[in-house]
Amino acid sequence: QVQLAESGGGLVQAGGSLMLSCAASGRPSNSHYMGWFRQAPGKGREFVAAVGWRGDYTYYEDSVRGRFMVSKDNRDNAKTTVSLQMNSLKPEDTAVYYCGINTGGDKWYDGKEYDYWGQGTQVTVSS
Numbered sequence: 001q002v003q004l005a006e007s008g009g010g011l012v013q014a015g016g017s018l019m020l021s022c023a024a025s026g027r028p029s030n031s032h033y034m035g036w037f038r039q040a041p042g043k044g045r046e047f048v049a050a051v052g053w054r055g056d057y058t059y060y061e062d063s064v065r066g067r068f069m070v071s072k073d074n075r076d077n078a079k080t081t082v083s084l085q086m087n088s089l090k091p092e093d094t095a096v097y098y099c100g101i102n103t104g105g106d107k108w109y110d111g112k113e114y115d116y117w118g119q120g121t122q123v124t125v126s127s
Contacts (some may be wrong), residue, residue, distance in 0.1 A: 022099030040095040100117045
């Protein structure tokens with residue numbers, strides 16, 4: 001059973017930084033990417049960033065490119081960790097952030113291809 005657990009959310013002022021972490025126990029077959037998505041109140045879940053399973057390629061949504069950095073730690077064979085370093089935060093970054101594992105294929109930006117999700121962590125950026 002694959003389980004994901006996010007941590008690191010909180011309240012920060014605009015311009016500040018936070019780092020989110022997601023620990024995944026177990027690895028599903030055909031895992032392609034680990035990704036971060038977010039959902040603001042009244043909005044759908046949107047792609048934020050993703051990293052290839054081997055930690056080689058990274059992808060970002062345009063509004064976070066240059067401010068956020070995603071990375072993956074494969075050193076522990078029993079548990080995989082993906083992090084999201086968020087800098088220069090803006091009030092519009094306020095959302096619940098979810099990590100997930102993509103088993104569907106090449107669409108790292110499409111939440112429908114993610115079969116495993118964490119419970120989410122709240123990020124609030126005050127102006």
